[in-house]
Amino acid sequence: MRRLLSLLLAAVIVASPALGQSQDDGFLAAIGELREASFQDKERIVERLSESGHASARPVLAAWLDDRLYVRPRDQKIFIVKSTDDSLASFDLVDPVSLKDAGSGTRDDLTKIGTNNHLRRQLKIAVARFDLSSSDTNVRLAAVQQMLRALDEPSIALLRKRIGLETDAAVKAEIETGLALVALDDSDPKVRLDGIAVLAHRLRPDVRNRLASLLEKSADGSFTEGDAGVRKAAAAAVRTIDRRRALYSGVETLFFGLSLGSVLVLIAIGLAITFGVMGVINMAHGELMMLGAYTVYVVQLAMPNHIGASVLVAIPTAFLVAGVAGVVLERTIIRFLYGRPLETLLATFGVSLVLQQLVRSIFSANNRAVETPAWMSGTLQLNEALAITFNRLYIVIFTMIVFAVVLIVLKHTRLGLDIRAVSQNRAMARAMGVRSEWVDAMTFGLGSGIAGVAGVALSQLTNVGPNLGQSYIIDSFMVVVFGGVGNLWGTLIGGMSMGIVNKLLEPYAGAVLGKIFVLVALILFIQRRPRGLFPQVGRAAEAQ
Amino acid sequence: MSRTRVVLTACVLAAGLAGFRTASAQGTIKVGVLHSLSGTMAISETTLKDTILMMVDDQNKKGGLLGKKLEAVVVDPASNWPLFAEKARQLLEKDQVAVVFGCWTSVSRKSVLPVFEKDNGLLFYPVQYEGEESSKNVIYTGAAPNQQAIPAVDYLMKDVGVKRWVLEGTDYVYPRTTNKILEAYLKAKGVKAEDISINYTPFGHSDWQTRVAAIKKFGSAGKKTAVVSTINGDANVPFYKELGNQKISAEDIPVVAFSVGEEELSGLDTKPLVGHLAAWNYFMSINTPANKTFIDRWHAYIKKPKRTTNDPMEAHYIGFNLWVKAVQKAGSTDVDKVLAALPGLEVPNLTGGMAKLLPNHHITKPVYIGEVRGDGQFDVVWKTTGTVPGDAWSDYLPGSKDIEADWVTLKCGNYNTKTKVCSGQSYK
Numbered sequence A: 001m002r003r004l005l006s007l008l009l010a011a012v013i014v015a016s017p018a019l020g021q022s023q024d025d026g027f028l029a030a031i032g033e034l035r036e037a038s039f040q041d042k043e044r045i046v047e048r049l050s051e052s053g054h055a056s057a058r059p060v061l062a063a064w065l066d067d068r069l070y071v072r073p074r075d076q077k078i079f080i081v082k083s084t085d086d087s088l089a090s091f092d093l094v095d096p097v098s099l100k101d102a103g104s105g106t107r108d109d110l111t112k113i114g115t116n117n118h119l120r121r122q123l124k125i126a127v128a129r130f131d132l133s134s135s136d137t138n139v140r141l142a143a144v145q146q147m148l149r150a151l152d153e154p155s156i157a158l159l160r161k162r163i164g165l166e167t168d169a170a171v172k173a174e175i176e177t178g179l180a181l182v183a184l185d186d187s188d189p190k191v192r193l194d195g196i197a198v199l200a201h202r203l204r205p206d207v208r209n210r211l212a213s214l215l216e217k218s219a220d221g222s223f224t225e226g227d228a229g230v231r232k233a234a235a236a237a238v239r240t241i242d243r244r245r246a247l248y249s250g251v252e253t254l255f256f257g258l259s260l261g262s263v264l265v266l267i268a269i270g271l272a273i274t275f276g277v278m279g280v281i282n283m284a285h286g287e288l289m290m291l292g293a294y295t296v297y298v299v300q301l302a303m304p305n306h307i308g309a310s311v312l313v314a315i316p317t318a319f320l321v322a323g324v325a326g327v328v329l330e331r332t333i334i335r336f337l338y339g340r341p342l343e344t345l346l347a348t349f350g351v352s353l354v355l356q357q358l359v360r361s362i363f364s365a366n367n368r369a370v371e372t373p374a375w376m377s378g379t380l381q382l383n384e385a386l387a388i389t390f391n392r393l394y395i396v397i398f399t400m401i402v403f404a405v406v407l408i409v410l411k412h413t414r415l416g417l418d419i420r421a422v423s424q425n426r427a428m429a430r431a432m433g434v435r436s437e438w439v440d441a442m443t444f445g446l447g448s449g450i451a452g453v454a455g456v457a458l459s460q461l462t463n464v465g466p467n468l469g470q471s472y473i474i475d476s477f478m479v480v481v482f483g484g485v486g487n488l489w490g491t492l493i494g495g496m497s498m499g500i501v502n503k504l505l506e507p508y509a510g511a512v513l514g515k516i517f518v519l520v521a522l523i524l525f526i527q528r529r530p531r532g533l534f535p536q537v538g539r540a541a542e543a544q
Numbered sequence B: 001m002s003r004t005r006v007v008l009t010a011c012v013l014a015a016g017l018a019g020f021r022t023a024s025a026q027g028t029i030k031v032g033v034l035h036s037l038s039g040t041m042a043i044s045e046t047t048l049k050d051t052i053l054m055m056v057d058d059q060n061k062k063g064g065l066l067g068k069k070l071e072a073v074v075v076d077p078a079s080n081w082p083l084f085a086e087k088a089r090q091l092l093e094k095d096q097v098a099v100v101f102g103c104w105t106s107v108s109r110k111s112v113l114p115v116f117e118k119d120n121g122l123l124f125y126p127v128q129y130e131g132e133e134s135s136k137n138v139i140y141t142g143a144a145p146n147q148q149a150i151p152a153v154d155y156l157m158k159d160v161g162v163k164r165w166v167l168e169g170t171d172y173v174y175p176r177t178t179n180k181i182l183e184a185y186l187k188a189k190g191v192k193a194e195d196i197s198i199n200y201t202p203f204g205h206s207d208w209q210t211r212v213a214a215i216k217k218f219g220s221a222g223k224k225t226a227v228v229s230t231i232n233g234d235a236n237v238p239f240y241k242e243l244g245n246q247k248i249s250a251e252d253i254p255v256v257a258f259s260v261g262e263e264e265l266s267g268l269d270t271k272p273l274v275g276h277l278a279a280w281n282y283f284m285s286i287n288t289p290a291n292k293t294f295i296d297r298w299h300a301y302i303k304k305p306k307r308t309t310n311d312p313m314e315a316h317y318i319g320f321n322l323w324v325k326a327v328q329k330a331g332s333t334d335v336d337k338v339l340a341a342l343p344g345l346e347v348p349n350l351t352g353g354m355a356k357l358l359p360n361h362h363i364t365k366p367v368y369i370g371e372v373r374g375d376g377q378f379d380v381v382w383k384t385t386g387t388v389p390g391d392a393w394s395d396y397l398p399g400s401k402d403i404e405a406d407w408v409t410l411k412c413g414n415y416n417t418k419t420k421v422c423s424g425q426s427y428k
Helices: A002-012 A017-036 A039-051 A057-065 A117-131 A137-148 A153-165 A169-183 A189-199 A205-213 A228-277 A285-302 A307-332 A341-363 A390-412 A414-424 A426-431 A436-459 A470-483 A488-528 A539-543 B003-026 B042-061 B081-094 B106-118 B149-160 B173-188 B209-218 B233-245 B289-302 B311-330 B335-341
Strands: A069-072 A077-081 A090-094 A101-106 A379-381 A387-389 B029-034 B070-075 B099-102 B123-125 B138-140 B164-170 B196-201 B225-230 B255-257 B277-280 B346-348 B354-356 B368-372 B378-383 B403-406 B412-416
Touching (some): A017 A069, A039 A057, A057 A077, A077 A101, A117 A137, A137 A153, A137 A169, A153 A169, A205 A228, A228 A285, A285 A307, A387 A390, A390 A488, A414 A426, A414 A436, A426 A436, A470 A488, A488 B196, A488 B209, B042 B099, B042 B289, B070 B081, B081 B106, B099 B311, B106 B123, B106 B173, B123 B311, B149 B173, B149 B225, B149 B277, B173 B196, B173 B225, B209 B233, B233 B255, B277 B378, B311 B335, B311 B346
Parallel strands (some): B099 B123, B225 B255
Antiparallel strands (some): A069 A077, A077 A090, A090 A101, B277 B368, B346 B354, B368 B378, B403 B412
């Protein structure tokens, strides 16, 4: 109770100047003990700091949580550092009591005050209690959510105080959830019923589990919840929550399928052009994607301070790199092998090995670390039960854009017209004055460039290494064959449906079996419809 | 001095030198190194080759062994399992090496076993593995499951209070056997079947959305949940990334990994991994004088001050020192004499304590649990008091409970204590 009171004091009263000196001493003493503290000692120190009511308590706790709290062994003083950026030669130091600048120090001068999982959890809650009175709505919301993860007496008291002052609806709803959870422990059945009424509209799994626990029986066969009315209300609430969660989990699976599907489409669009339109079996397609992925790595090396923009810069760069590689490949090897699929297959397979060894020699056989920009990490929280990861969402959107651009190029530009003319009837196109050789090179370059762009997307999802291409080449051929050779829409529908079917199967069959089922289904499908979902029609296609 | 004379003298000198050179070649002890230097495993195994070359170098600086210089014979099995057997035969039959340090994956070890047993060679195997094996001709210096997996689970159960378990692995022999042992162990400790979820994904799996969502769901049942990961190599990066994206932090659902060490972390962005756990018998960050000397020597040898050291490197360090000690004790490099001398020998670990070779050809090891730091190193949060003796045959599997390996008194790698029969085969 004493703790609770002092904490309330800490939260409400700002340290008055009269108390200043003795408070500083106590605060400093608590921090000073951090030097030799074990993790258990540190946990007690966190409590002491957060109850101290000192104005610097929050900055110190927050710095500690971010690994910015250091001790200088030379004079045993504790400092907060402003930034832990590894590239800095020296750290700017801040005095933890006065929060004023205290010179700078080098890395070798300073020893970090470590944390572990348990301590970080405690620190997060301690910081959250301070943040509850922040003026920023999002900070308050995050603070309440953090406190709800482990509700204890001091947190409950703070939430009770806050709900009267809170103006934001979302924050208020979160606090209500927390208080309703507390209400379930009340001795008055009416209070418990009120709590259930609030919680029935929530989707959080811990709320559902708490409600479900009211329906359980204890060891002697009696219900843990004595009141039949409360049990009935809880059972109804659990049913509602389960139904709604099942719906959202279905939506989530659908999104997973779409996102896998869009990766499949993205890796297959380039192939749909080179294989579908030109009829070239390009086994080096995967390695062209790998080139795109390595381009992201190189671009990030070149602009280390603008990781956020680097991915955007890498898209056109990767298109050019892979596109030029494709044109060179076409001019030097493939054009001599038109109409000889087996030789093309073997030659491009050789090229793929050469490209792999090339990046091994340049970048080493180890995977390269490609950083994910801040705007691509994290989740879009749609509601308590449904969250969509940003990187997947952007890749779905990106695939749609790439698909639209390719479609426009093929349907509405001069190059597209030439490409279609040459692929449909080469001799006639030549007779009409189309430079078929140039068109071949450009078509192959376009397909390869798109492979490079797909590589940019893959660099955000998987490892950038010499084997990146190999792991996707089979998938991309599957999509093109399934969708129907030479048909872009077929590629889109084929890729998306394969992704969704795969993700629908995965929870039941596991990742390994799920993939096998999809393959078997695909083989059976190709047996029945050898030309895929959307076969090309017309005399030219029949003659091939 | 006439010109002919000069030529003659030169010839004699040259002949003498040549003769001396052959004499010294006969006077070396050959040490075989059987690690992939190309292919998928090259990333991990090249480091181990360099470790042995460094140890050989150091031993020669100390005056060699039994008055002879050591000579390393390096072959490249190229991550190709049948080629491992071929290269092993070449080392044993053609090069006549006294000892071989090598292999990483269990499948490569299984592939060379028949060769080592037929030619009576001696192999030091440095990687943590699934157990269920003890060969007369192999010394296992890596951890058996009871020296890594079981202590890690104990830590999570007792110190973190974990009640629900996800056993997530790559689909091959090591995760499958380890998870079978862990499942039996957890059930023996009273964990109900519905609180254990076991799942396998293929090598290089990159689309972790469904699995991570399933883990999240499994972990939201109100009991503290942890993931025990035997996910191998590459697939770890997208796995941890997806955990970060779906906002599963180490405080909520910690992941303890058995195949992620300093070497694996050195190539990736470790920020999303902070707080996740790894269980090993060695961490680079452990501050002991022996470890500091080893790291400094390694950096000087490899000429890259940022290279990391890791657990299998320490295993090779221990294995090499054990072999040197055994050869000195036996006074010979003859495999039978060395094998007779080995059991009972002790050499120091890099992190303190002694590694003792047991009659079952495994060694005693300390076990550490480390939390990933932002800089790709580990903070030790827990360790065993003293060392744990390696157990070749798990006590938690019905098939191997009664089997014992003892190459000193029983002279058998899989002696069944119930039926009192040694199956005669030293490997399965």
